Amino acid sequence: MWEKRGSPNKYKAYLYHGGPCWMADPVHSNYEAAKRATKHVYGVEPDMTREGGSIPITITFQVIECEGSAPAWVSDPNHENFVAARRATEIGEVTEKNVLLLPMGAADDGAHSQNEKIDIRNYIEG
Numbered sequence: 001m002w003e004k005r006g007s008p009n010k011y012k013a014y015l016y017h018g019g020p021c022w023m024a025d026p027v028h029s030n031y032e033a034a035k036r037a038t039k040h041v042y043g044v045e046p047d048m049t050r051e052g053g054s055i056p057i058t059i060t061f062q063v064i065e066c067e068g069s070a071p072a073w074v075s076d077p078n079h080e081n082f083v084a085a086r087r088a089t090e091i092g093e094v095t096e097k098n099v100l101l102l103p104m105g106a107a108d109d110g111a112h113s114q115n116e117k118i119d120i121r122n123y124i125e126g
Helices: 027-042 056-061 080-090 121-126
Strands: none
Touching: none
16 A cells, blocks of 8 residues: 555554454344333434444353354354354353343543543433
8 A cells, every 4th residue: 555655654563462253143132122221211222333342251251052143153163253152161151141232331431541431321321
């Protein structure tokens, strides 16, 4: 890219750490209940954004055989997520329950920053 633009700059990207991503079925009964609760409390349909999938502990909590709603990698023993989840199972860390991440914050909360905040209304009604 830099060469194409005639720039002397160079860029290299490195992965310093990582973990398997987590995904869940957004039509699982727990998600449907969460959608109804959000609509009840805030009066709007929630945005299903698939955020938070990189929270490393989440996959540890996710069940491997989850009532037919497990992601496709569950049946692929060579997939890196399967290997990581199986390792978690072997050391007894899996709860064998569906995982649901519900955001309680707002866009301006500055998640993970030094000035992270949460509005009192979101905390109480969240």
